[in-house]
Amino acid sequence: MSINLTLHTSPEVPLEAEVLCTDKLIGLTGSEIEKLPVEHGNRQVSVADFFTVKGSPDDSISIEGDLSKVKHLGAAMASGKLTISGNVGSHLGAGMTGGKILVEGDAGDWVAPEMQGGSVEIKGNAGHLVGSAYRGSPIGMSGGEILVHGDAKNEAGHAMRNGIIVIGGKSGDFAGVNMLAGSIFLLGETGIRIGAGMKRGTLVTMSKTSMLPTFSYSCRYQPAYLRMYLIYLQELGFSVSDEQLFGFYHRWCGDAIEMNRGEILAHDF
Amino acid sequence: MSTSTRILNGKVYDPINKVDGEIKDICIKDGKIVESVGDDATRIDAAGMVIMPGGVDIHCHIAGPKVNLARKLQPEDHRHDPHPGTPFTRSGSGGTVPSTFATGYRYATLGYTTAMEAAVTPIGARHTLEELHDTPVIDKGFYVLLGNNIFLQQLLKEGRKEEFKHAIAWWINSTKAFTTKLVNPGGDEPWKGKKNSNVSDIDEKPNSNDISPRQIIEAFIEAVNELGLPHPPHIHCNNLGHSGNYKTTLETMRTAGDRRAHLAHIQFHSYAGELGKNPTSAAREIADYINKHPNISCDVGQVMFGKSTIMTADAPLAYMLRGIAKGKWVNADTECESGCGIVPFSYQEHVYVHALQWAIGLELFLLSEDPWRIILSTDHPNGGSFMNYPKLIKLLMDSSFRKEELSRANQKAVNKTLLPDLEREYTLNEIAIITRAGPAKCLGLNNKGHLGPGADADITIYDDQADKEIMFNAPRYVFKSGTPIISNHEFCQDHDGRLLHVAPAYDETIVDTVRPFFEDYYSIEFDNYAVDDSYLHDHEIIPVRN
Numbered sequence: 001m002s003i004n005l006t007l008h009t010s011p012e013v014p015l016e017a018e019v020l021c022t023d024k025l026i027g028l029t030g031s032e033i034e035k036l037p038v039e040h041g042n043r044q045v046s047v048a049d050f051f052t053v054k055g056s057p058d059d060s061i062s063i064e065g066d067l068s069k070v071k072h073l074g075a076a077m078a079s080g081k082l083t084i085s086g087n088v089g090s091h092l093g094a095g096m097t098g099g100k101i102l103v104e105g106d107a108g109d110w111v112a113p114e115m116q117g118g119s120v121e122i123k124g125n126a127g128h129l130v131g132s133a134y135r136g137s138p139i140g141m142s143g144g145e146i147l148v149h150g151d152a153k154n155e156a157g158h159a160m161r162n163g164i165i166v167i168g169g170k171s172g173d174f175a176g177v178n179m180l181a182g183s184i185f186l187l188g189e190t191g192i193r194i195g196a197g198m199k200r201g202t203l204v205t206m207s208k209t210s211m212l213p214t215f216s217y218s219c220r221y222q223p224a225y226l227r228m229y230l231i232y233l234q235e236l237g238f239s240v241s242d243e244q245l246f247g248f249y250h251r252w253c254g255d256a257i258e259m260n261r262g263e264i265l266a267h268d269f
Numbered sequence: 270m271s272t273s274t275r276i277l278n279g280k281v282y283d284p285i286n287k288v289d290g291e292i293k294d295i296c297i298k299d300g301k302i303v304e305s306v307g308d309d310a311t312r313i314d315a316a317g318m319v320i321m322p323g324g325v326d327i328h329c330h331i332a333g334p335k336v337n338l339a340r341k342l343q344p345e346d347h348r349h350d351p352h353p354g355t356p357f358t359r360s361g362s363g364g365t366v367p368s369t370f371a372t373g374y375r376y377a378t379l380g381y382t383t384a385m386e387a388a389v390t391p392i393g394a395r396h397t398l399e400e401l402h403d404t405p406v407i408d409k410g411f412y413v414l415l416g417n418n419i420f421l422q423q424l425l426k427e428g429r430k431e432e433f434k435h436a437i438a439w440w441i442n443s444t445k446a447f448t449t450k451l452v453n454p455g456g457d458e459p460w461k462g463k464k465n466s467n468v469s470d471i472d473e474k475p476n477s478n479d480i481s482p483r484q485i486i487e488a489f490i491e492a493v494n495e496l497g498l499p500h501p502p503h504i505h506c507n508n509l510g511h512s513g514n515y516k517t518t519l520e521t522m523r524t525a526g527d528r529r530a531h532l533a534h535i536q537f538h539s540y541a542g543e544l545g546k547n548p549t550s551a552a553r554e555i556a557d558y559i560n561k562h563p564n565i566s567c568d569v570g571q572v573m574f575g576k577s578t579i580m581t582a583d584a585p586l587a588y589m590l591r592g593i594a595k596g597k598w599v600n601a602d603t604e605c606e607s608g609c610g611i612v613p614f615s616y617q618e619h620v621y622v623h624a625l626q627w628a629i630g631l632e633l634f635l636l637s638e639d640p641w642r643i644i645l646s647t648d649h650p651n652g653g654s655f656m657n658y659p660k661l662i663k664l665l666m667d668s669s670f671r672k673e674e675l676s677r678a679n680q681k682a683v684n685k686t687l688l689p690d691l692e693r694e695y696t697l698n699e700i701a702i703i704t705r706a707g708p709a710k711c712l713g714l715n716n717k718g719h720l721g722p723g724a725d726a727d728i729t730i731y732d733d734q735a736d737k738e739i740m741f742n743a744p745r746y747v748f749k750s751g752t753p754i755i756s757n758h759e760f761c762q763d764h765d766g767r768l769l770h771v772a773p774a775y776d777e778t779i780v781d782t783v784r785p786f787f788e789d790y791y792s793i794e795f796d797n798y799a800v801d802d803s804y805l806h807d808h809e810i811i812p813v814r815n
Binding site: 135137138 | 342343344345346348596
């Protein structure tokens with residue numbers, strides 16, 4: 001039997017709940033979980049002050065309610081499944097190394113920063129800095145996948161090193177800024193300055209996008225490997241049209257300020 | 270609560286008073302150590318424990334504009350190492366460059382109660398004093414950078430020695446500094462003016478009408494000696510980090526003649542080999558010179574493997590290192606006074622140069638015959654954080670541990686040093702000298718570094734343990750000016766600490782000589798430059814020698 005937590009009181013200020021993570025709850029009873037500490041603003045309170053706990057944990061947790069002020073859920077998670085029915089706050093799955101997080105609603109800023117493995121799926125929209133590096137760190141996301149079916153704001157995939165990020169809807173400015181490697185798919189409209197400062201890696205855009213002057217045009221072609229990726233995305237429930245699947249792509253190399261080894265593939269309409 | 274305390278049954282190490290491990294009572298009254306106290310005094314049973322004076326760090330970088338730049342540069346360093354508050358102490362952030370509060374408390378948790386910030390530009394003095402005020406528990410002071418000061422060099426060029434001396438005294442008074450610091454004297458200025466120009470020899474003049482580093486060093490040693498400052502000029506020699514630089518270091522020491530001089534982080538200045546090629550060790554040559562010349566004191570600047578932050582007024586050096594580290598870095602010009610460079614760095618045991626630096630530091634410790642003049646430091650945070658001191662003490666006290674660590678380091682490097690053959694182990698008494706009594710003596714702090722009557726009651730009590738790293742990492746009691754700060758390993762009170770500075774007398778008319786230069790070249794008004802007494806927290810003026 002899995003464990004189910006329901007938010008009974010909405011926190012006034014952000015609630016930091018990194019204890020609510022599959023690996024940290026395994027082996028605990030319901031009443032032990034209720035006593036775990038969470039930070040409400042600058043005060044330490046217990047899980048029971050905000051959540052009703054039902055069941056006992058195996059490797060899956062489901063959390064219900066409007067969790068948009070609950071931060072750090074699933075941080076450092078390594079295995080299991082965390083399902084959130086509703087919105088969720090920032091720093092979801094920060095630094096996670098494995099397991100799966102599913103959010104039915106929207107997510108806040110900093111979705112899975114510096115994640116190393118596992119999977120995060122957001123059915124709604126995500127905030128700024130999806131899969132990015134924390135300020136000061138040289139490397140962001142270094143493995144795993146982040147799937148956002150809705151929109152995402154600025155700096156998705158900042159300094160990402162490996163893995164895949166898919167934004168189904170609109171994306172903000174500076175997608176893939178300073179990226180080191182890995183793949184980012186922008187299926188909707190994009191913001192400006194995508195791929196700024198990218199070292200290596202692949203950014204795929206399906207909309208008309210203005211390129212930075214430090215990117216140079218290389219060719220128009222049909223990359224075979226891209227089709228395999230796009231079929232995979234279709235299977236995950238993203239909408240990929242036949243034109244995108246079988247069409248041509250313009251390849252741009254950049255960023256010239258960082259040795260020109262990255263690529264942006266822009267769909268040719 | 271009574272203000273007097275008696276500590277009983279502890280094994281006392283107090284080298285200045287020639288107490289080497291005797292069981293002896295220590296009595297405290299009104300913040301000072303006294304002969305005896307009444308029966309109503311608080312009693313602390315220190316059976317099975319080791320009592321030493323509070324530690325004194327003679328060379329570290331803990332406050333001021335460059336330290337703050339390093340903090341701002343590395344948010345990732347703080348994120349992984351939060352410093353939680355306690356009911357008595359404030360919170361902060363750690364890493365290689367901790368926040369002000371964390372710095373003070375972390376020194377206290379190692380049993381250190383005095384630390385000297387080793388490089389502050391005069392224009393950064395105000396900022397430094399504000400930060401030192403917020404650095405709790407420890408007594409502190411700073412050395413003011415004057416070795417690349419354009420105005421002072423101008424005076425020297427014109428041969429105005431007397432005015433030079435008064436100008437130094439004016440600068441020390443205007444900044445509330447403890448002594449003068451020279452960093453790559455004569456090298457920063459040419460480098461700031463012209464790409465890649467620096468001095469590579471102590472007698473080199475960047476331009477024919479310039480003065481050489483030797484002239485600058487000589488003038489400072491002479492002037493500081495005449496002013497009678499308790500600590501001689503604190504010298505960071507030219508050519509830091511370059512192969513073959515030990516010759517420059519020897520020449521610098523010879524320049525002092527038989528007058529006192531302190532050489533900072535000498536490990537970084539003890540490299541043989543050819544310029545541009547991999548260095549080898551010259552620890553033997555340097556240690557021999559120091560052994561024979563009692564006027565020279567030094568701190569080692571030991572490199573410890575792991576993360577560090579290079580932070581220096583030697584701007585050309587930081588420029589060179591940024592090419593090795595290949596990460597983010599900072600370089601800054603400081604008006605007419607100095608340069609500045611900051612490079613986050615990591616010392617790795619498998620890297621030849623890093624392993625060699627590590628081994629040379631230990632060689633210097635083990636080859637030196639007089640522990641009073643070779644002081645334990647990591648040049649925090651340049652060679653590693655001061656939090657490495659307990660491990661460094663274990664390396665010095667435990668030769669089997671040293672061998673074990675040695676076997677993990679780059680073998681090509683360590684085999685070029687004498688370290689594999691050195692069997693010496695420091696005793697607890699010698700550790701008390703290199704971490705407490707020695708630095709206090711070099712600094713001319715008569716009330717620090719010992720436990721005789723009249724001394725400041727800065728006391729550390731460690732559990733006597735076989736593993737010296739564990740022992741020195743967690744004192745059971747720490748007293749600052751007689752106040753218990755740590756009791757049974759827990760903070761039990763806070764303390765502001767004091768600022769230690771000097772105030773040498775000078776001829777007031779020197780102000781009229783300095784003023785026009787300021788008005789022509791500085792970005793701030795001359796009248797706003799000198800720091801007044803309102804920036805001092807609790808402070809003590811250390812008297813000059815007559």
